[in-house]
Amino acid sequence: MTARRLAGGRLVVATHNKGKLIEIEDLVRPYGFDAVSAGSLGLPEPEETGTTFEANAELKARAAAEASGLPALADDSGLAVTALGGDPGIYSARWAGPDKDFGRAMRNVEELLQQKGAVAPEARHAYFVAALCLAWPDGHIETFRGEVHGTLVWPPRGDLGFGYDPMFLPEGETRTFGEMTREEKHGRGPGRDGLSHRARAFSLFARACLEA
Ligand SMILES: O=P(O)(O)OP(=O)(O)OP(=O)(O)OC[C@H]1O[C@@H](n2cnc3c(O)ncnc32)[C@H](O)[C@@H]1O
Numbered sequence: 001m002t003a004r005r006l007a008g009g010r011l012v013v014a015t016h017n018k019g020k021l022i023e024i025e026d027l028v029r030p031y032g033f034d035a036v037s038a039g040s041l042g043l044p045e046p047e048e049t050g051t052t053f054e055a056n057a058e059l060k061a062r063a064a065a066e067a068s069g070l071p072a073l074a075d076d077s078g079l080a081v082t083a084l085g086g087d088p089g090i091y092s093a094r095w096a097g098p099d100k101d102f103g104r105a106m107r108n109v110e111e112l113l114q115q116k117g118a119v120a121p122e123a124r125h126a127y128f129v130a131a132l133c134l135a136w137p138d139g140h141i142e143t144f145r146g147e148v149h150g151t152l153v154w155p156p157r158g159d160l161g162f163g164y165d166p167m168f169l170p171e172g173e174t175r176t177f178g179e180m181t182r183e184e185k186h187g188r189g190p191g192r193d194g195l196s197h198r199a200r201a202f203s204l205f206a207r208a209c210l211e212a
């Protein structure tokens, strides 16, 4: 099945997360879109009732496309910790509570890892997942998924990025996402498909819908 192509113009970035918005704007910029955020359009934040990243991305993209009459790109993402059975997973934002305190969310992850005796790096495997969904106002959707695997460090390192970035050391790297610039975290470039989960999902999206 070939994906439906999206040719420039206005695109709603259907997120209320500032860190994500900045990253998605970076990723779409080379394709010449006029990107507008869901927040700037005053769109409400839909309740994430799905049980998968893909379902939640779809729900957010559809809501924004319907409300705005424009194509909308949503991201649902999170950190899955193997020793914690995949938690916080789709609940990654909710673990930070209503004040979006990711210092607290990271401490919570660390405490649970300590309780499991997960000290060695091998016991501290985790991966980020991002599902990107593009929805058109007529109801058509395309969904893509990216992952990046690594280990969790303690204490957190770096103050770049957002969310759980300072705890996450990607495989084969010496710095956490919190110590990387956005360009390094995206990791896109000639011969590279991206380092972060979001950049990887975006590469698939770009190949299928923007470059085809
Ligand atoms: O739903 P929207 O409005 O997009 O914003 P959100 O923050 O609620 O986003 P999610 O529901 O997808 O929750 C994902 C959470 O996982 C975390 N997360 C996702 N991608 C991340 C990344 O690249 N680096 C660090 N943390 C990330 C981050 O804390 C997010 O709040």
Ligand SMILES: [Mg+2]
Residues within 6 Å of the ligand: 048, 093
């Ligand atoms: Mg959310």
